[in-house]
Amino acid sequence: MWANVIATMQAKSGSSVVRGHEAKKSKCVTVNAVIVVLVATMIITQFLEFERKSNVFSIKIRNKESCAELQKSESKRSEFQQVKSSLKLENDQLASELGTLRTRLEDAAKCFPNSSDKLEVGDSHLACLEEVLVLGKKKIVPTHSNDEDVALANCSEEIQKQRDQIGALKREMDVLGDHLRRSVDFLPLRDVNMGSIYEEDRTWFMSTVRERSENGNPELSYFPSEGSNGKILCLKGGNRSNGTLNSYAFAWPNYLPPNSSLVAGLSLISDSFYDYINPWHGMSTLVVAASWRMENQCEAPQRFVLYHKGEIVTSMGSYISSVLLAALDRQVQVQELGDTPLCFEKAVVYRRGLGHMSLPKRIAMFDMIRCKARKFCKIAESQRIIEGIRTINVTLFSRTGARSFKNESLVASVVAGECNKVPGCKFRLLRSVNLSFCEQVEAMSRTDILVSVHGAQLTNMIFMEKGSSVMEMFPKGWLEGAGVGQYVFHWLASWTGMNHEGTYRDSEGPDCPNPQEQTLCFSFHKDRQVGHNQTFLAQWTSEVLTKFQNRTSFETSQPSTCPCT
Known part of the structure; x- marks a missing residue:
C-alpha cells in the first residue's frame, strides 16, 4: 500500500x-x-x-530478562549470539542444579520410599531443557531474524518454567530434609551392653562403629567416608562422670539434627581408659595425631575431643600439650561439649591409641617427634667424639614422692663409680620435677644411657638418640601384680629404636597383708620406694656400659629438615 x-x-x-x-x-x-x-x-x-x-x-519485552542486551546495540547478530550463549549457560546451570536436586531426592528416597515417584518430575525437566537447547542450535542462522527472537522468547519461557519447577523441588526437599533432620538418632557413647569387652573391630565406646587399619597405620574410623555412606559424626553431652549420658549420631551433611552446629576442619576424637595428664598415658593416646599428619599430606587437626571411658575431658597435661605443639606446629584446642549437638565436617576417631600400628610406622612417627621437638626447643647437636674417644653420657633420672629411691645418693654413687671406670663416660643426676619440657628434651638428647625407676618420666626416652640404652627399676610386688602395664617402656624402647637393657626388681620391703587379693596387693606395693642391691646394680651398669662401647655405629646427628616442616 x-x-x-x-x-x-x-x-x-x-x-x-x-x-x-x-x-x-x-x-x-x-x-x-x-x-x-x-x-x-x-x-x-x-x-x-x-x-x-x-x-x-x-x-524483546517478553524476553527482557534474557535478551535486554539486544536493545542497546546495532550489531544485532553479535548481540544475539551473546544472549544465546548466556541463555545456554543459564540452561546448563539449571541442568546442573536439577541433577543435584535429583541426587538429593534419590538419597532422600532411601529413607522415604514413597517419594520415589517424585523423581519423574526431575526427568521431565531434563528432557525439556534438552529440547530447548536443541531448538537453539537449530535456529542459528547467518543473519538475525524474527525466528531467532521467537526462539529466544521461547527459551526464556522455558527457563522460567524450570525456575518454577526447581522452586517446587526445593520446597519438597525442605519437607524431606526436615524428616531427615528429625530422624537422626543419638546413641550412648558408652554401650553398657558390651561391658568391658573389646572385640576385634569395635569397643563399647561408639559400639556401632567398626575400625580399620590400613598400610600399617593405627586403627581408626573416619567420617565422612564410604563406610559411613557420606554421613558425618555428631556428638552431644558434656557429662564428666557418666559416659552413658553422652551420645553420638551420624547425619547427612545437608540435614544436621535440629539446633546443631557444624564444626569446620579436621577434629581428632579419642577415648582412653587412662587420663591425659600423665605423660605416658597422654602420649600413647594422642601421638596418633602425628601419625595422621605424616600419612595425610601433613594435615594437622584443628581440635581434639577427648573422652575417658566415654566421659568428656576438657584439658590435657602440659607435657603432652608441649609434645603436640612441637609435632603439629600449632596449639590445638580441646573442644568442650554440652547439650547442643556439634557435628564435625571431618572427624578421625581413635579408640585404641597406637593399636595395630606397625613397628616401622611407629619408629618413623617417633623419629619425626624427636626431630621436631629438638627444633622446637632449639637444641644444638652435641659433640660426641672428643680427642678420638666416643663420649658416653649416663643420666640417673630421679623421681620424688611415689616410686622414688630409698637412698638416691647411694644409687647415684654406684652408677657414677662404674661410669668413672670407662674412658669418655660422664655421669649426671637429674630430677624430672625440676625441669621444663625443653630442659627435658635437651637432657635426653645428650643421654646415651638412662637409669630410672618405672614411671612417666621414662617417656622422655623418645628424645634420646636411636640406639641408646634404658635401665628400668621397680618396687617390690610389681612382677606379680602389675600385669602387662609393667612392660610399657619395653615397648616404647622398641618403638623409638632404643635398647631396653632389662630391669631391677626390689625384693626388700613389707609383704602384702592379703596375698590372696592380687589387686589389693598391687595397690599396696605400687607406689612404694625402690631400694637397691649394690652388687647387682654395679654389675648391671658395667655390662650396659660395655655393650654400649662395643657398638660400631650410632645415630648421633639429627636431620637438617624434619618431616612436615
Missing part, C-alpha cells in the same frame, strides 16, 4: 516539472511538490522502520 502511494506522488511530481517552464507560478508549485514527495517518502520510510522495530521490541 505504501509503495503505491509513493509511486503516485512521484508521477505527479514528474508532470509538474515538465510544465514548469511555462510559468514562474507553476515552477514554484513543482518545487513544492518535490519537497512534499521527499518529506512524505522520509516519513513513510521512518514509519515502516518504526513499525518493524516495534514488532521486534514487543518480542
